[in-house]
Amino acid sequence: MITPSVAELIDLFDAEGAFIFVERCDGQKPRFHVEKASTILEAGGHFPTRADAGTLIAPDLLFDMPAMLADMARSLANDINVAIIFAYTEDLAACLVSEAMKLENAPFVSGRGRVMDLIMRNGASTSGAGSGT
Numbered sequence: 220m221i222t223p224s225v226a227e228l229i230d231l232f233d234a235e236g237a238f239i240f241v242e243r244c245d246g247q248k249p250r251f252h253v254e255k256a257s258t259i260l261e262a263g264g265h266f267p268t269r270a271d272a273g274t275l276i277a278p279d280l281l282f283d284m285p286a287m288l289a290d291m292a293r294s295l296a297n298d299i300n301v302a303i304i305f306a307y308t309e310d311l312a313a314c315l316v317s318e319a320m321k322l323e324n325a326p327f328v329s330g331r332g333r334v335m336d337l338i339m340r341n342g343a344s345t346s347g348a349g350s351g352t
Contacts (some may be wrong), residue, residue, distance in 0.1 A: 240266035292318035
């Protein structure tokens with residue numbers, strides 16, 4: 220199975236890049252599973268996750284912005300609402316996982332992962348949000 224958010228990003232980026240799937244177990248540091256977009260497409264599936272999980276996007280510009288890279292790694296490591304991150308390149312995915320693994324296990328809940336989940340669950344119904352109409 221390929222979740223809708225992953226399928227959309229594979230299509231949008233022509234099966235380039237890599238996905239980081241986060242496996243969280245109570246009281247333990249999370250485990251990270253990196254899968255190339257092309258491999259997911261060929262296999263027709265990826266690491267098991269919630270079908271409605273949203274996906275955060277990590278662009279290459281994070282390499283030039285250390286504070287943002289550290290923030291994304293922190294979300295990957297400890298934000299319990301983050302289940303999937305799409306990195307533009309495999310190198311970026313490896314870097315994020317490496318940085319996330321250095322962090323202490325300090326789970327928190329942010330709006331970032333929750334917003335992506337809501338977008339995936341509500342689809343087009345959120346497209347008019349904030350338009351003032």
